[in-house]
Structures are given as C-alpha cells and as structure tokens.
Amino acid sequence: MTVASVMVFVDPAQQAEEQVRVARSVATKFQASLIGVSAFAVEPDFVGEGVVIQETTPEDLKRMKAELAEKERWFRDVVGLPKERVEWRWDVEYPVAFLANEARAADLVVIRNMYRKVDPYHLVDPAAAVLRIGRPTVLVPERVHELRADRIVVGWKDTREARLAIHDALPFLKQASQVSIIEICTSNEQDRARRGVRDVARHLQRHGAKAETDVRVHTAESDAHQLVRLAKDAGADLIVTGAYGHSRLGEWVFGGMTRGLMDEAPFCLMMSH
Structure with missing residues (x-):
C-alpha cells in the first residue's frame, strides 16, 4: 500500500x-x-x-x-x-x-x-x-497538530482486524525509526503470543521496518490503559490497531480495548476494520 x-x-x-x-x-x-x-x-x-x-x-x-x-x-x-x-x-x-x-x-x-x-x-x-x-x-485527539509517526506502537492480537491494520499501516511502519509490536495476554498464553509477534516482526522486517516485540500479561489496569502507558514510555505518537465493533439497534458498539483507546489515548490512533 x-x-x-x-x-x-x-x-x-x-x-x-x-x-x-x-x-x-x-x-x-x-x-x-x-x-x-x-x-x-x-x-x-x-x-x-x-x-x-x-x-x-x-x-x-x-x-x-x-x-x-x-x-x-x-x-x-x-x-x-x-x-x-x-x-x-x-x-x-x-x-x-x-x-x-x-x-x-x-x-x-x-x-x-x-x-x-x-x-x-x-x-x-x-x-x-x-x-x-x-x-x-x-x-x-484535542491539542494534537502533527503526526510524525517516528515511533509507533502496534497493539496486536492475532485477528483479521489486526492483520488488516498492519497491512494498512505499512507506509508508516517502514519509515518509522522504531516499531514496537505489543500483545497483552494471559499468563498461560505467553508462549503462543511470543511466537505470533515474532512472526509479525519478521514480516515487517522483510518490508524494511525496524520492528521489535513485547508480550505483556494482563494486569489490574485495563489493557487500553496499559498499552497507552507503554506507548508513552516508548515516546510514540501513534498506536496502530484493529477496530473491533458492530452495530446494535442503530448504535455502534466497540469492544473494550478499542473503546478504551479512544477514551484514553492522548495521541493519534490508526484503526482498520
């Protein structure tokens, strides 16, 4: 793309x-x-x-x-x-x-x-x-006037929407100086998650992106809050993620991570559905 x-x-x-x-x-x-x-x-x-x-x-x-x-x-x-x-x-x-x-x-x-x-x-x-x-x-969000996208965090889980988001974001990911692929999972899913994010990193590296991986376990804080905190720590100004939601009785309903990111992120979000 x-x-x-x-x-x-x-x-x-x-x-x-x-x-x-x-x-x-x-x-x-x-x-x-x-x-x-x-x-x-x-x-x-x-x-x-x-x-x-x-x-x-x-x-x-x-x-x-x-x-x-x-x-x-x-x-x-x-x-x-x-x-x-x-x-x-x-x-x-x-x-x-x-x-x-x-x-x-x-x-x-x-x-x-x-x-x-x-x-x-x-x-x-x-x-x-x-x-x-x-x-x-x-x-x-409010008070953001520029998107440098030099450091990017990818909120990953192995779904159609996340794969689409990675593909859609390739022009940004290839130009970034640092791409962190982060999956948040349960403690007994860590091995599976590490294999998955390593595959994604290798895929992006073949496209010329500087990708690294990180697997974190769910904590008492929400997954969205944890991902935003990790993005802040990385100095990122863009989170790339799939958007998970549907229409119910005329109302657009999002999943917890998607809704939480939209509520909490102080920097830009790039979403694909």
Missing part, C-alpha cells in the same frame, strides 16, 4: 485546526494529495400538537450551502499546500454517510477523536466512521 491521497473531515462550524494540520502533515510526509470534506444534514421539522413549529426554508438551505462552500477558503488557508494538491468536497447530507461515500477516493481518512455522543446532523461519530468507511482511519 502507498498513501497517495489523504481525506480529512472538517466540521462545518469548526474553528480548531487539529485534525486538518495532522492530515496536512501526513500528506506532506508521503507527498500525497489532500481532500477536505464537509457536510451537515437538514434537521427534521419539529412538530408540536400537529403544528409545524420549525421548518427548513429554501433560504435556510441556501445559507447552509453557502456556509459549506465558504469553509473551503478556511481549509485551504490552514493546509497551505499547492492548489493542485488540494481538493474540497461538500454536500447537504449526514456527515458519516457523506464521508463513507467519498472515502472511495482516499487511501487514508483523518477525523477528530470525539468518542462521545455527537450531533449526527453536523459531526462525524468516530465509532460509526471507523466501522463504515472501509479505509484506515487516523483519529486525532
């Missing part, structure tokens, strides 16, 4: 620049094009006692479209890349649905990490995005 195009979602009313600057740093790292996308949906009319109290008018729709188009100027000013390397796409549509549709044009998608209940009319729910868009996704 190569990274030739990076896509980033921009909230229509956004003023903070974190995930846009991270997307720019990734595009610069790989000399990739950068695609900004933005959308918000028309909220349904509010009806009280049989009377329409709030109704979207043609003027409202015109104003919404103008706001989305105007956001392009802000986006281009922030990224500061040559015009031919930057593209802007927008629509009056649900943000996650629009992003999932447009992601066909990207190798990698960058979004803000807001793992809490979000407004589905204006914001991208990262849980829904990661599980729907079919592209590796970088989740950017």
Whole structure:
C-alpha cells in the first residue's frame, strides 16, 4: 500500500485546526494529495400538537450551502499546500454517510477523536466512521497538530482486524525509526503470543521496518490503559490497531480495548476494520 491521497473531515462550524494540520502533515510526509470534506444534514421539522413549529426554508438551505462552500477558503488557508494538491468536497447530507461515500477516493481518512455522543446532523461519530468507511482511519485527539509517526506502537492480537491494520499501516511502519509490536495476554498464553509477534516482526522486517516485540500479561489496569502507558514510555505518537465493533439497534458498539483507546489515548490512533 502507498498513501497517495489523504481525506480529512472538517466540521462545518469548526474553528480548531487539529485534525486538518495532522492530515496536512501526513500528506506532506508521503507527498500525497489532500481532500477536505464537509457536510451537515437538514434537521427534521419539529412538530408540536400537529403544528409545524420549525421548518427548513429554501433560504435556510441556501445559507447552509453557502456556509459549506465558504469553509473551503478556511481549509485551504490552514493546509497551505499547492492548489493542485488540494481538493474540497461538500454536500447537504449526514456527515458519516457523506464521508463513507467519498472515502472511495482516499487511501487514508483523518477525523477528530470525539468518542462521545455527537450531533449526527453536523459531526462525524468516530465509532460509526471507523466501522463504515472501509479505509484506515487516523483519529486525532484535542491539542494534537502533527503526526510524525517516528515511533509507533502496534497493539496486536492475532485477528483479521489486526492483520488488516498492519497491512494498512505499512507506509508508516517502514519509515518509522522504531516499531514496537505489543500483545497483552494471559499468563498461560505467553508462549503462543511470543511466537505470533515474532512472526509479525519478521514480516515487517522483510518490508524494511525496524520492528521489535513485547508480550505483556494482563494486569489490574485495563489493557487500553496499559498499552497507552507503554506507548508513552516508548515516546510514540501513534498506536496502530484493529477496530473491533458492530452495530446494535442503530448504535455502534466497540469492544473494550478499542473503546478504551479512544477514551484514553492522548495521541493519534490508526484503526482498520
């Protein structure tokens, strides 16, 4: 895999620049094009006692479209890349649905990490995005403006999602000065885990990555907290992992490790599903 195009979602009313600057740093790292996308949906009319109290008018729709188009100027000013390397796409549509549709044009998608209940009319729910868009996704926390990815931690377990994450992250892993492949397991699984991470390390080394391995046993702290702590100790600014989740009654539900990382990580996460 190569990274030739990076896509980033921009909230229509956004003023903070974190995930846009991270997307720019990734595009610069790989000399990739950068695609900004933005959308918000028309909220349904509010009806009280049989009377329409709030109704979207043609003027409202015109104003919404103008706001989305105007956001392009802000986006281009922030990224500061040559015009031919930057593209802007927008629509009056649900943000996650629009992003999932447009992601066909990207190798990698960058979004803000807001793992809490979000407004589905204006914001991208990262849980829904990661599980729907079919592209590796970088989740950017608050106050992070750059992704150097010089030291990377891989949260490993021998699953389809983790294998996909390793493959998707290869462009980053090959350029990193240090890649730590970490599996957290029970005490009686250590031999099996060591064999597995050694295989992964050799696989990455054949691709030119500088990979090392580490097997840890579950402790009283959560696995997510332990992995974040180990990443901090390694001086990493990126954790690569599979995303484990499903939809239940319209709600996107994550497994404990995935949810914990999204809640706790103070640096970028790269997830594949």
